[in-house]
Amino acid sequence: MFYVSPAGDDSGQGSFEHPFRTLERARSAAREVPGEVVVRLRGGTHLLTRPFELTEADSGTVYEAYGHGSAEREEAVVSGGRPITGWRERDGVWRAEVGDLEVRQLYVDGRRAARAAIPGLPGAAEATGTGYVTDSAEPLGWRSAEFVHRGVYPWTEARLAMAAATADGDRTVITMAQPGFGWATELYNSTWEGSTSRGPGLPTAIENEPGFLREPGTFVLDRSRPGEHVLLYLPLPGEDPARTTVVAPVLETLVRVAGARDVAFRGLVFADATWLRPGRPEGFVHYHGSGYYEGGGVETAVLGEGASVTYPTDSVTIPACVRFEETVGARIEGCRFTRLGASGLGVSGGEGLTVRGCDFDTLSAGGIVVSGSRGTLLEDNRVRRTGLEFSGSPGIAVTGTHGCVVANNEVGEVPHCGIVAGAGEGTRILRNLTVDTMQVLADGGGVYMSGPQGEGAEVRGNVIEDTRTPYNFGLYLDYGASGVTVEENVVLRADNTSVLHVGPPLENVVFRGNFWDADPLGHDDPPSGVTYEGNVTIKDERELNAATEGIRARAGLLRPRG
Known part of the structure; x- marks a missing residue:
């Protein structure tokens, strides 16, 4: 067990009475101890002068706020600001x-x-x-x-x-x-x-x-x-x-964890980082979601007779200020990501990462961005006031994942989509609550799924309210989504509740037992790749709420937070 305090001294022992001053000193000490090591951060602002990096040598280390999980928890802020x-x-x-x-x-x-x-x-x-x-x-x-x-x-x-x-x-x-x-x-x-x-x-x-x-x-x-x-x-x-x-904010990256196993962060606040590239001559040529263009060529998508747009053959993802790359068994629990100039948390590759009970707010881009990982669990997180500078950023985005579960999160006050799932294998979006999405840009939804999903993908038990801009679909499957069961969701106060005819067409998609306050576009003539059965449209909001009381009670955060 080691302790770190903004008032500490790196020449000390790292004990409760004589804590270290910097995270780097604590990391060095933890590497000398076999097995799991816990590093506790005392309250205050822990200013970083360079990114804090963990590697395979730091496997098994836990960084947590002092008193995490108790009423005595102190607010330990890891800051890249000046x-x-x-x-x-x-x-x-x-x-x-x-x-x-x-x-x-x-x-x-x-x-x-x-x-x-x-x-x-x-x-x-x-x-x-x-x-x-x-x-x-x-x-x-x-x-x-x-x-x-x-x-x-x-x-x-x-x-x-x-x-x-x-x-x-x-x-x-x-x-x-x-x-x-x-x-x-x-x-x-x-x-x-x-x-x-x-x-x-x-x-x-x-x-x-x-x-x-x-x-x-x-x-x-x-x-x-x-x-x-x-x-x-x-x-x-x-x-x-x-x-x-x-x-x-001065640093662009606060924390980077690469190749480590079983590391954890608990109860910490990550704050005050930036992203400077958009102000340079390259600018920020945004296309969709968290992606932007930096050359390489474009292609043309035909949207219908006399309608087309060009799109990039390749795109780059907005970086995150806290990054986990190719980790195994990592855990981020009870943390807050705030005052960040890019995305909050980025996960690429790896296996078995859990993000649970965290808050994401006041971010220039998205809250959580996951790509190419296996077995990721995003549960009981609250995402709000994101996309403040890059308005296309989703609250939560996952793509190229295998067996990713996005469950019981609450997403609100975001400028575009609440939860986005790109092409992947077996993505499950379960019992989430999205409110006040699509506040700035259009053509998206509270929950948006795009591209093939393999088998076993689910969009189930979600409550999607107040999808704001004109030209949106509260629950939106798009661009050839396939292998998805869409069941027992509730959608109300959207421009359109959903849409069944998209291009490329939906394949092997089942809409069953959903509740809407207006019929989805194409419900009366589903395409061949869509099964549409047992869905209920109730236009009176009080009746709709009464009929869906059980679904609504299970959606959103597992533990309410103030």
């Missing part, structure tokens, strides 16, 4: 010189501050092959602007950096950074109802210029002088630089 001090106030704006620090997110007394923004290009603007032209002179003063393109496709949101703005007579010519803008022009091409579009189009918002700093509680990173960046913050009423704690 406190910002040295503020000077001028004209009501706080200013801090931060050197070459890149800041995409900022937390003020724990609250996520928004980047200052305006709603699109000023003046009469149009797109060009290399950027934009406008009759407004305002962009001539921009140096750090990032263009946001929401809804290029209904399910996409791109972010692209501006390179320069120059005057051309009474026009302003905006040149966008490459290769990101070129990739966006290559990827985003569609035809719909006789209309063809090419490229990302006009931005829906522009962020991060000092002139945008008009709303209290927002910030800007002024990068006009390379290596001499200035952080600007317009405070909320009552905030005082002498009393207010401001933290900028």
Whole structure:
């Protein structure tokens, strides 16, 4: 047993009375002890200056908050942030010189501050092959602007950096950074109802210029002088630089576990990490879910007569700030993932990982992303307020898995899909509750399953409420989903409860005993690959709730949390 405290000393023994100061020192000590070792973190913020990494040499080690599982549990925060001090106030704006620090997110007394923004290009603007032209002179003063393109496709949101703005007579010519803008022009091409579009189009918002700093509680990173960046913050009423704690995330990876067996994290808080790539010339050319494009070619999907979109032949996944790679028997229990600039937890490969009783909130991307693993269990987790910067990110996403179980989770307040399962083997999505999904982008659902699932896949006992945007399907099987039983689910207050006719078509799919407040599209003429039987439509919400009381009681968290 070893102890770590922010007030400790690495020259100590790591005992309760003389704890270590750093996780690295505790890791070294644990490696010298055979068998399972428990490292207990005392309350406070454990600041990391580099990612904390565990390997096969750390197999059997448990890292847990002191008092985990009892009323005496202390809040131990593993943080990759840097406190910002040295503020000077001028004209009501706080200013801090931060050197070459890149800041995409900022937390003020724990609250996520928004980047200052305006709603699109000023003046009469149009797109060009290399950027934009406008009759407004305002962009001539921009140096750090990032263009946001929401809804290029209904399910996409791109972010692209501006390179320069120059005057051309009474026009302003905006040149966008490459290769990101070129990739966006290559990827985003569609035809719909006789209309063809090419490229990302006009931005829906522009962020991060000092002139945008008009709303209290927002910030800007002024990068006009390379290596001499200035952080600007317009405070909320009552905030005082002498009393207010401001933290900028610095590390992109907090924890990486690779190749270890039977490691565990219990009761810890993982906080204050970032992801800087979207602000670089490559930008963030989003396509779907947690995937984005960085070249390699595109293909065309025909959606129907006279309708098509281009899509990437290959895509890259948004990284996670806490990563488990090729582990066996790992456990993450009772932890919180918060104030993170990418996805919260990423799992790739490996076998037998369990994520239970964790909270995921205030994340730029998704909560949990799992790919290529076997026997993963995601149970009793709460995911909310995710996708705050990358709006296509699902709350929970699994793809390429074998025997993955997603059970009794609660997902809400997310900008796109709640739970996503891509092609895999035997994925089971059981007794989850999704509420307030699809808040920003369209064409998704509270639960979305795409691609072949082998045999034994289930979507059972889930309650899907309030799927918000127009053009969604609360319970959505898509793109050739096959080998799935969809049974005893409840869907209400969606644009469409479900859809049976998709392309490629569904195969070997059974819809049985589900309850809806409106008939799914195609229910009266199911395709040949779909069995549709014993499903019930009850339009009166009180009657629907009464009829599904048992299903609703079993869905969602196993242990309610405040």
